Amino acid sequence: MKTYLECIPCFMQQAYRAAKFATHDEEKIKKVLDSTGEMIKSISLNVTPPETGNHIYKNIRDITLNNDPYKDIKNANINEALKLYPELKMRIQHADDPLLTAIRIAIAGNVMDLGVNKSYNIIDDLQEILKQDFAAFDYDQFKEHLQKAKSVLYIGDNAGESVFDRLLIETMGKPTTFVVREVPVINDCVEEDAVASGLDKVSEIISSGSTAPATILSLCNSFFIEKFNQSDLVISKGQGNYEGLSEVSRPVFFLLKAKCKVIARDLGVSENDIVLKGINVKL
């Protein structure tokens, strides 16, 4: 997805929020804002927003010297999700359509996103998303791809959400590789978060190599790229990965809740809609 003009004030808002999370030192926060402001003239509208995010969050790490400000929140989110795991597992097992219920639950987990300026309550959001209509629903195509797939590449998004991803991976029952970010960025899932979520029990965990809050192929390592090209089914979770991967040429299924109106518009849906959308998918 390209960068829209309205992403630019949002970058500044994100930088402020993340800097405040990383430090209480007002001078450092001001320095983050000053340098983010200076970056703006170099932002091309032709790159994806998380490519700019990559520079912004690195700059925040450099200035605040805090490499993982969201660590405690990530752990709390993972623990909260793990507590829900047994009940959700049962709910999936007893559902009329276990796969679809697992997809809905995985999307509900996508509300645990500290990159957007929204509060959430995972229990309430779960209840809502379990009933909500999909704004894009390529479920038949998804099932067909899944049925034929010998391997699944599942590109994770946030920590905590990762526990819900595990439920979907278990429900799909295929050999799966779960992809995490290379370094902590916002509350995105890194390797230790994936392990804490129990994903090591149900999948191989690899890093994409991306330090951005998204999967941006030009920032990814060759091992990931090979997996990305060769996997039979690629599932991409969340907004950041959509922003990074929406224009790739291979089939990808995006699972997300549209929490930002720019991304919603790019997807052709409304804010707060839930989405199961395949690109380059033939039947």
Added chain:
Amino acid sequence: MKTYLECIPCFMQQAYRAAKFATHDEEKIKKVLDSTGEMIKSISLNVTPPETGNHIYKNIRDITLNNDPYKDIKNANINEALKLYPELKMRIQHADDPLLTAIRIAIAGNVMDLGVNKSYNIIDDLQEILKQDFAAFDYDQFKEHLQKAKSVLYIGDNAGESVFDRLLIETMGKPTTFVVREVPVINDCVEEDAVASGLDKVSEIISSGSTAPATILSLCNSFFIEKFNQSDLVISKGQGNYEGLSEVSRPVFFLLKAKCKVIARDLGVSENDIVLKGINVKL
């Protein structure tokens, strides 16, 4: 009021909103954002936010070559308010406390503010504000100052709101000078808006000389400064004027609805609260 760190992303948001209002040319909007971003490092937290606003909105005028993008909206707001005028006039006349009702109506007009990112419906807001409790209510002091006053300086804020200000001026019944901005900035009231609101019938209209979306004494002309120092009662409408005047040494009564959480916090109230607050007011 000093500039808080969280004002800085808001400046960028305001610049984007105002630039989009002023032009459809995406390159010009990007240029506004680039140059606003560059300005950030020169923003001191020790100046008031509208002093920075002064540079931002001038920059938007210079880049877009549109000196009054809100002209049509201002006229529409004035006409909408003029249609309500007879009914509101009657309401004040039949109220138990006409002065207090007129103050509430003048505050309700303060929702017509295109500098903040909020939509409004003047009819609904009127109904609510006519019943709402004040979060700061220096009414006794206000009445005492008004009773003794031979002259009132009424510093206006937005166009449209100005019609509601006229009702309060008529209700107070004192010789009044109504103060407008020197040039169009956002939807703030300039001389022709004040005349279109009928304020010329009930007051002398003067410009403060300020080109900022606020009254900032260092930007004001000497004629205004003299009036400001000599008037028996100074009424300041709206957030911008509060930001500019909250630390002056003379008595001022602020009438506003707190639409921004930073200003609300500075005032010691909550967002959406209504305020009648006197500073340097002795009884």
